[in-house]
Amino acid sequence: LLHRISATCVRVPSLAERPEDIPALVAHFLPILSREHGRPVIEAHPRTVELLAAAPFPGNVRELKNVLHEALLAEESLQLRPDSLPEAYRSLGRRRDAVGADLRPLADLEREHIERVLEATGSVTRTAEVLGLSRATLTRRLRSYRTLP
Numbered sequence: 001l002l003h004r005i006s007a008t009c010v011r012v013p014s015l016a017e018r019p020e021d022i023p024a025l026v027a028h029f030l031p032i033l034s035r036e037h038g039r040p041v042i043e044a045h046p047r048t049v050e051l052l053a054a055a056p057f058p059g060n061v062r063e064l065k066n067v068l069h070e071a072l073l074a075e076e077s078l079q080l081r082p083d084s085l086p087e088a089y090r091s092l093g094r095r096r097d098a099v100g101a102d103l104r105p106l107a108d109l110e111r112e113h114i115e116r117v118l119e120a121t122g123s124v125t126r127t128a129e130v131l132g133l134s135r136a137t138l139t140r141r142l143r144s145y146r147t148l149p
Contacts, residue, residue, distance in 0.1 A: 015057040015064060022053045025061060029068050030080065042072060044080040051082055051089055111145050114138070 015021065026044050034041045044052075048071075057063050067086060075084040082090055118127045128138040 015060045019053040022064065023049050025064055026052060026068065029065050030072070033065075033069055033072050037072065039072070040078055042075060042078055042080050045082065048080050048082045048085060051085060055089055111141075114141060115145070118142070 015025075026049055030044060031041045052064065052067070055067075059066070067089060068080075070086055071080055071084040075081065114127070114131065117130055118124065121127045121130060124138060124142070125135055128135045131138065133141075
């Protein structure tokens with residue numbers, strides 16, 4: 001039996017890989033947690049959901065549920081506000097705001113920078129010199145971006 005069970009492996013992505021599931025999970029857990037504590041059903045403020053969606057959640061769904069439970073106990077109104085979240089989750093919003101709303105992967109920023117320098121210089125050789133790369137390395141990167149044939 002163990003041999004047959006181990007033949008099938010299902011990979012479930014972590015919650016950090018699927019932040020689009022967080023609003024649905026919040027909507028699922030809040031009524032359950034509200035009823036457990038004998039409180040009227042609380043809904044989440046949109047900013048609260050936004051902050052939670054920005055969290056990495058290494059503990060996955062269990063961690064999200066625990067965060068919601070803690071926030072629900074701290075909340076006195078009928079709407080779960082960002083102020084009720086534990087400090088670690090509230091500070092995610094401040095760090096994100098400090099960096100800016102345009103958070104993109106480093107590879108995207110690098111690509112845009114290389115393309116801007118290439119446009120300004122008009123030459124792959126000159127661009128490589130400006131960026132401190134070998135011409136071969138720059139050409140490889142440009143091909144990976146599909147900028148060069």
